[in-house]
Amino acid sequence: MNLREDEGLLMGTVDFGGVQRDVCMAYVAGEAQVGAYVIVHVGFAISLVAEEEARRTFQLLQELEDTGALGSKDPSADASPPSTGSSAPHSGRPPP
Numbered sequence: 629m630n631l632r633e634d635e636g637l638l639m640g641t642v643d644f645g646g647v648q649r650d651v652c653m654a655y656v657a658g659e660a661q662v663g664a665y666v667i668v669h670v671g672f673a674i675s676l677v678a679e680e681e682a683r684r685t686f687q688l689l690q691e692l693e694d695t696g697a698l699g700s701k702d703p704s705a706d707a708s709p710p711s712t713g714s715s716a717p718h719s720g721r722p723p724p
Contacts, residue, residue, distance in 0.1 A: 630662060642668060645686075 665682035
């Protein structure tokens, strides 16, 4: 993570397992430092996480991925097959 100020807001570039994203660091401004682990929700770092806890979480996620418990990485593999039947448009009203 790197830190910088952008239009008066503390911002950082955070690495999400190899994917880097810009994140607003305003909620953790007094605590965040380069190299820290943070919980990010919709583009905002909302709290810091101890390094040991972050490593345990990464390990658990890796184990879940290795067992297939997290599903496919390919979104199209999880999609339902196309319907072969026809359906009438739905108006939001119950049928007569």
